[in-house]
Amino acid sequence: MLNIKHRNIVLVDLDNTVADFDRGMEIFLRKLHPDVQIIPACDRRTFWYQRDYPEKLHPLMQGIYNSHGFYADLLPIEGAIEAINEMSKDGIEVMLCSANLRDNPYCASEKHAWVGRYLGRDFVERLILSTDKTMVYGRVLIDDNPNLEGIIKPSWDRVIFDRPYNRETEGPRLTDWINWREVILPLMNA
Ligand SMILES: [Mg+2]
Incomplete structure (x- = not known):
């Protein structure tokens, strides 16, 4: 079982936030x-x-x-893997929170393998596949999706991961993984 301090949980999206x-x-x-x-x-x-x-x-x-190998072959976004490892080292409980794809039967297993490949085997246990991220508990969610919606009021504060298609979205914004401390830490301590 994962031994997690629940107040320190940061959820991190995969597609277009960590995986390109x-x-x-x-x-x-x-x-x-x-x-x-x-x-x-x-x-x-x-x-x-x-x-x-x-x-x-x-x-x-x-x-x-939806093809075999697509998710397995994605490349990491610059600085993402380093930032996740730094967060973990600093005592943040990073959980990866990504959607599953209805029409791609390889999606879940390839995301599983991808996380193991780039973040190590222990991180595979920190991968949560959920189409509705409001149902997942965390202090912060870092995600590029400007339209996060779900069935409950989320426990997390959203940090938008900067992409050209989400520039209109207000709120805390991570423009580069290298700056994670200045964006994330104030929210953790709020
Ligand atoms: Mg995404």
Whole structure:
């Protein structure tokens, strides 16, 4: 059983917060569909990757992120792994909180393997897959999703992980993992 100090829990999203989903999409698109004009990361406007593209391309996009190996091969976002290890060392109980995908039968096992690969075996026990993050307990949730909704009032304060498509969202913002202390620590002590 995990021995956790519950007041110190920081929930951390995976996709586009720790694992670079957008870059994964670009790599697969270039390889499999070189004819598709890729929207640069800085010009992304919607949380859902495919919605920045014409509707006729949506099935092709879904085919990529629902495919075997997609989640396993994502690359970490710069500084994320180091920051998570630093938080742990400083006594913060980091739990990874990520959604599962209905139409990708490999998603859960590949996220499990990804966490083991980049953060180590012990961290696999700290992976929570939940589509509704309000149901997960924590002091803080770091997430790129500007529209987090769920069935209960969340226990956590949300810190938005900065991406071009969430710039309108107000509240504490982590623009670079290197700055985690100045953004997260004041919320932990509040
Ligand atoms: Mg995300």
